[in-house]
Amino acid sequence: MGTKTERHFNCIACGKCCFGWLPLTLKDALHHAGRFPLAIVWTPVPYGSRAFAVSARFGITLRLRNRKQIAVILVPTAYLPPSFSCPELTAEGQCRIHEQKPLRCRTMPFYPYREEQDQSEQLVLRKGWACDTSTSAPIVYRNKSIVDRTDFDHERQALLEQAPIMRLYAEYVLKYMPWIVDSLGTVMQQSGGTVITSLSSFVTAIRSLDAKSLATQQLSVFTEYATKTADIPALIEYQRQYTGWAKEMEYLAST
Numbered sequence: 440m441g442t443k444t445e446r447h448f449n450c451i452a453c454g455k456c457c458f459g460w461l462p463l464t465l466k467d468a469l470h471h472a473g474r475f476p477l478a479i480v481w482t483p484v485p486y487g488s489r490a491f492a493v494s495a496r497f498g499i500t501l502r503l504r505n506r507k508q509i510a511v512i513l514v515p516t517a518y519l520p521p522s523f524s525c526p527e528l529t530a531e532g533q534c535r536i537h538e539q540k541p542l543r544c545r546t547m548p549f550y551p552y553r554e555e556q557d558q559s560e561q562l563v564l565r566k567g568w569a570c571d572t573s574t575s576a577p578i579v580y581r582n583k584s585i586v587d588r589t590d591f592d593h594e595r596q597a598l599l600e601q602a603p604i605m606r607l608y609a610e611y612v613l614k615y616m617p618w619i620v621d622s623l624g625t626v627m628q629q630s631g632g633t634v635i636t637s638l639s640s641f642v643t644a645i646r647s648l649d650a651k652s653l654a655t656q657q658l659s660v661f662t663e664y665a666t667k668t669a670d671i672p673a674l675i676e677y678q679r680q681y682t683g684w685a686k687e688m689e690y691l692a693s694t
């Protein structure tokens with residue numbers, strides 16, 4: 440029998456969580472640049488919250504105009520509308536790239552931007568998801584520790600390794616797009632608010648990337664998604680972003 444200190448989980452591969460934004464490590468984002476429309480998602484985390492320390496470790500800290508300190512995680516993201524499935528999800532709900540799927544998909548349901556002791560929240564069954572959390576499923580979390588830490592540790596290691604690059608990018612944005620501080624202050628008022636910046640700004644800031652190759656891959660992905668979201672009123676903002684980002688990638692691919 441399971442106890443309150445043990446949590447059970449089994450993925451039955453229903454594919455229900457393979458919709459909408461997919462946070463990626465930088466390495467995975469670059470590796471899958473020919474698949475996913477990419478953007479950088481900035482999520483502010485208030486000082487004093489349980490996720491503040493881990494967010495500061497992987498992201499940045501800054502002061503808002505009102506002098507309040509926040510941490511911000513900057514996450515390369517497969518920027519898909521919530522109603523859109525991952526392009527690698529088959530009609531049968533299977534992952535077409537199982538062997539090379541991103542670390543984020545492997546670590547599910549655990550989330551590296553939360554302390555290990557707070558991961559039980561990730562094991563709460565979400566509406567519409569078919570995960571097996573019954574006592575017949577394997578024990579995956581015990582005494583506030585993840586039982587098999589392999590994927591969680593790999594993802595965290597990747598986030599630690601990329602942290603200096605994400606900080607370099609944050610410095611660039613704070614210098615050339617200082618309005619982002621106001622945007623972060625505004626979204627702090629909203630629960631779960633985020634600010635989005637483009638991959639083109641990332642490629643411009645981080646000179647060590649192969650800009651031409653990335654831009655060529657993303658041009659075709661953004662163009663495809665601009666077409667897919669055209670004439671869907673609820674996705675007009677996504678369509679506007681994909682169209683604008685495709686133009687930016689066209690420019691970067693040609694320089």
Ligand code: SF4
Pocket residue numbers: 456457458461525526527528529533534535536537540541544
């Ligand atoms: S890569 Fe595979 S597991 Fe990950 S979201 Fe896409 S279909 Fe799902």
Ligand code: SF4
Pocket residue numbers: 449450451452453454455456457547548568569570571
């Ligand atoms: S919703 Fe749960 S069961 Fe379905 S694919 Fe995602 S983790 Fe697996």
